[in-house]
Amino acid sequence: MIKVAFYDAKEYDKPSFERCGAQHGVQFRFLETKLNPDTVGLAQGSDAVCVFVNDTVNAAVIDQLHAYGVKLIALRSAGYNNVDVRAAFGKVHVVHVPAYSPYAVAEHAIALLLTSVRRIHKAYNRTREFNFSLNGLTGFDFHGKTVGVIGTGKIGRIFIDICRGFGMKVIAYDLFPAPDSGIDYVPLDRLFQESDIISLHCPLTDETRHMIGAEAIGKMKKGVVIVNTSRGGLIDAEALLEGIKARKVGAACLDVYEEEADVFFEDRSGHILNDDLLSRLISMPNVIVTSHQAFLTEEALNNIAETTVGNILSYFHNDGICDNELCYRCGSIERCKKERKERCF
Ligand code: NAI
Secondary structure: OEEEEEOOOOOOOHHHHHHHHHHHOEEEEEOOOOOOOOOHHHHOOOOEEEEOOOOOEOHHHHHHHHHOOOOEEEEOOOOOOOEOHHHHOOOOEEEOOOOOOHHHHHHHHHHHHHHHHOOHHHHHHHHHOOOOOOOOOOOOOOOOOEEEEEOOOHHHHHHHHHHHHOOOEEEEEOOOOOOOOOOOEOOHHHHHHHOOEEEEOOOOOOOOOOOEOHHHHHHOOOOEEEEEOOOHHHEOHHHHHHHHHOOOEEEEEEOOOOOHHHOOOOOOOOOOOOOHHHHHHHHOOOEEEOOOOOOOOHHHHHHHHHHHHHHHHHHHHOOOOOOOEEOOOOOOOOOHHHHHOOOOO
16 A cells, blocks of 8 residues: 555545545545645655645755655646755655646636626626626627737647637747747737736746736736736736736736635635735725636546556556656756656656
8 A cells, every 4th residue: 555645635635536546555644734844744654745736845845755755745736836846856756747637727717707807706796686787797808809828838728729719819928839839929028018818827937926017017908807827926916906906907817826825725714814915906896816726627636636646656666657757857847757768866
């Protein structure tokens, strides 16, 4: 039996992971707490840890895991900005789930966008109170509008396909444009200037942190709608709030927030929220916040569990070779192992 400490476990995680683990000899110990320097001790005696987006997997945590003999950090997410992959090199192997349902995320981005632009959230509340007035509910047609997509990987491209179905003009920016994709790539500044809607689908890196800040917002069209289902740190939330107050940003749809780690995924309804910025954003009539929910479909949960268990099995039963390993050494964190077909260390 391979023993795995499963941090930040939620009710919706358990059925798929229990089923998949039982089928393949992987025993998950579900822990409600997040992984951080204070809770790393709970991993003692485990062969691997399974972590999610708001677990803290910094150098100190990695050193401690290494000291406990933990061999593998299995991310049950695609993004890995919360893991110090460089610090892990030579100590603990890191694997992730590169794709589980890009459709889930792209479709959620569209759901947020339609809800916001057509004021569905307002209408829902009104009709529940038998208020059938339409005042203030005017939206705009997607057809003919320009959408700027930043990041044209798996999710970005599905989002683009859906937008094209609406008859929107799509322009895009990517650090590594996909050749022969038929996507109209433009410089970032032009994307900011021409887009009616901007949707973020790139990873959070040192380069992309706060890529949507005061300067970028200054270049955008008045009334622009900004959608972020990627990572909160892509947006400088204070600058976004200023943009909204100045009536420059027409609406914001946020599934992620830079300081979400202590708030999202939990029921805080009986508490006073200490984050004034998030409170202010939520209080805006043209901001919709969901709690990092874009991935949450049946299909995605099953794929996440299957790939994670597959990653764990390949590591422990395949000489440590796993296609989904993350290793910084060869320059391309995600491609290193696949191209080498050998252990990175
Ligand atoms: P992907 O790796 O397939 O695509 C990312 C794209 O971003 C690539 O084309 C890459 O070249 C591009 N990129 C990298 N650096 C860039 C930069 N500096 N500027 C512009 N583009 C850049 O990733 P995928 O699967 O499409 O996921 C995108 C992001 O969505 C993930 O990084 C993750 O943070 C987020 N995500 C959010 C979820 C949620 O539940 N809200 C669930 C899954 C992913």
